[in-house]
Amino acid sequence: MTRRRRIYEGKAKVLFEGPEPGTLVQYFKDDATAFNNQKRGTITGKGVLNNRISEYLMVRLGEIGVPTHFVRRLNMREQLVREVEIIPIELVVRNVAAGSLTKRFGIPEGTALPRSIVEYYYKSDELGDPMVSEEHITAFGWATPPDLDDMMSLSLRINDYLTGLFLGIGLRLVDFKLEFGRLWDNEDMRIVLADEISPDNCRLWDVKTNEKLDKDRFRQDLGKVEEAYQEVARRLGILPEGGPGDLKGPKVMQ
């Protein structure tokens, strides 16, 4: 971990200089934080699982034509990604009421939303990621209207695809957070999906029991946190069951 130049250290990941220009190595930690850093802890094995889960989902999304920063997984905790200019906006896509939405609007947790709702938050630890509108984003120059159009349409496609993928393994995709970056190719710029997609930034509930299989187990002290991340990986078919080499595809639920 110390051989490369550290570019950035976040709450759950470290970014190192990559082997070639324009690449970075994304290292997944076991550290977990919640409530804007007020709650901190460790989820043993989370980094390894999130590295695999995010790899799996980014590859599947790439196959349907969603551009992503992902290049390839390097080892248990690291993946090679393209260096992008991160747009300082978090897009949250919601299908079912949970978390801050239930508090803000007094809607009971678990209420199916009339349609998928996309929200924007300005990425700032100091300010506690305030919710912002398109007006703020374009007026302050964080993203242009065409950038926002791309981010919005990609988010809805990602939501449709992942909703189906998770439903196939008995999980409801309640909500999730996405980050995008600008990838430059000479004069041309493309918006690509960046960061990670894992139970750290998705809410996933068992379809039959409504059991939470995501970071809410840590946020709400529900116990069996490690097991929840393992269960998501197991259902995706990316957790070796009979030891390494026993990697099967997703288990489709009847």
Ligand code: UDP
């Ligand atoms: N989320 C995230 N990072 C954040 C805030 C939210 O990954 O800084 C994810 C969170 O895991 C959930 C979704 O975005 O899947 C919606 O989160 P919400 O706004 O309800 O906030 P929370 O209840 O997590 O504070």
